[in-house]
Amino acid sequence: MPNLPDVVLWSIPAFVLLTVLEAVSYRIHPDEDAEGYDARDAATSIGMGLGSLFFDFLWKIPIVLIYDAVYSLTPLRVPVLWWTVPLMLLGQDFFYYWNHRGHHVIRILWACHVVHHSSRKFNLSTALRQPWTSLTGWPFYLPLIVLGVHPAALAFCSSVSLVYQFWIHTERIDRMPRWFEAVFNTPSHHRVHHASQGGYLDRNFGGILIVWDRLFGSFVPETERPVYGLTKNIGTYNPLRVATHEYAAIARDVRAARSWRERAGRMFRGPGWEPAPAPAPAPAVTTAPAVGEPAA
Numbered sequence: 001m002p003n004l005p006d007v008v009l010w011s012i013p014a015f016v017l018l019t020v021l022e023a024v025s026y027r028i029h030p031d032e033d034a035e036g037y038d039a040r041d042a043a044t045s046i047g048m049g050l051g052s053l054f055f056d057f058l059w060k061i062p063i064v065l066i067y068d069a070v071y072s073l074t075p076l077r078v079p080v081l082w083w084t085v086p087l088m089l090l091g092q093d094f095f096y097y098w099n100h101r102g103h104h105v106i107r108i109l110w111a112c113h114v115v116h117h118s119s120r121k122f123n124l125s126t127a128l129r130q131p132w133t134s135l136t137g138w139p140f141y142l143p144l145i146v147l148g149v150h151p152a153a154l155a156f157c158s159s160v161s162l163v164y165q166f167w168i169h170t171e172r173i174d175r176m177p178r179w180f181e182a183v184f185n186t187p188s189h190h191r192v193h194h195a196s197q198g199g200y201l202d203r204n205f206g207g208i209l210i211v212w213d214r215l216f217g218s219f220v221p222e223t224e225r226p227v228y229g230l231t232k233n234i235g236t237y238n239p240l241r242v243a244t245h246e247y248a249a250i251a252r253d254v255r256a257a258r259s260w261r262e263r264a265g266r267m268f269r270g271p272g273w274e275p276a277p278a279p280a281p282a283p284a285v286t287t288a289p290a291v292g293e294p295a296a
Contacts, residue, residue: 004080004152007159015166019046019124022172034171035121035228042125044237048115049128051239059135066138067151076148085153089208091144092157097212099140100205110271111246112136118242120229122194127169132243161207165190185210188222195226231272246271 019042026036078084103113115131144154168190176186185206193204203220206213213219234245253266262275 004156007156007163011163011166015124015128018167019128022124022170025172031171033225035123037123037125038121040237041119041121042123044239044242045119045125045129047239048132048242049130051132051243052130052134055132056130056134059133063135063138064151067142067145067154070142070145071148071151074146074148076146078148078150078153080150080153085157088144088149088153089157089160091147091149092141092154092161093206093208094212095140095144096158096161096207097205097216099137100207101202101218102140103136104202104205105270106268107246107250107271107273108267109136111250114230114246114271115242117194117230118234118245120233122169122171122191122226122228124166124169126194127166129242133247164208169194181210183209183211189213189219191226192220192222194228196229196231197224197227200226201231 023037023042026034030036078088080088100113103109112131112133112135116126116129119126119129141154141158145151165185168185168187170187171191173187175181175188176184180186181188185204185208189204189206189210192200195201200220203218204210204213205218210219234242236242236245250267254263257263257266265273265275
């Protein structure tokens with residue numbers, strides 16, 4: 001197995017430099033139609049990103065053990081060659097789409113991913129706002145391991161995807177060329193994904209490619225100005241609360257649930273799911289007394 005680089009670690013200096021340049025650009029050329037930067041918000045995003053490096057290292061230990069066990073059991077092997085790496089990237093991007101979509105429609109997974117959507121700004125620092133509980137995505141990529149993709153090759157493809165997605169968190173780029181917009185994820189597509197208004201919710205899940213959204217019916221073009229953040233914003237810059245607020249909300253809802261079905265729904269249905277209201281009791285039926293009989 002070749003020694004593949006950790007693309008994310010190598011890219012950190014570029015992340016920092018580009019974020020600083022974008023923030024300075026808003027100082028020099030403010031844009032009334034863009035959210036721009038807020039110092040507290042950007043500091044929270046950067047803090048979440050730094051924290052994720054530590055927690056991701058911890059979560060990788062059990063994930064690597066599982067992947068290595070599955071890889072040792074499968075008879076298939078995909079060599080790392082110049083022509084197989086693009087195919088592995090394509091496979092990783094396909095399963096990333098379903099991983100990302102699942103983290104929007106299953107609440108216990110959303111509790112992890114909601115961190116990335118919790119900012120009301122949309123700039124390059126938002127790309128750094130990563131969760132601290134990213135132990136929930138590994139099952140989506142097991143098919144690649146079963147097909148013979150080495151865990152290290154999968155980690156390389158995932159890091160390439162993460163680096164690609166950094167630049168699409170900006171309002172400074174309006175549209176890319178039409179052919180590029182048709183195939184790849186772009187700032188325009190990703191602004192829709194981070195928007196909180198109804199028509200934009202749970203759309204444009206792609207990582208590198210937007211073709212999966214077009215194929216599976218989750219694509220929406222940017223037509224109106226997005227409103228960023230959550231449908232119910234959390235109003236805090238405390239990194240610990242940003243990382244855990246949805247888990248706390250789930251715990252409160254589960255404790256207050258009146259049945260096991262509701263408890264399961266609070267965890268595994270969509271983030272906005274509510275149980276059906278109990279039917280109103282039927283009105284009491286009274287019969288009028290017969291003629292000549294005394295009333296009750």
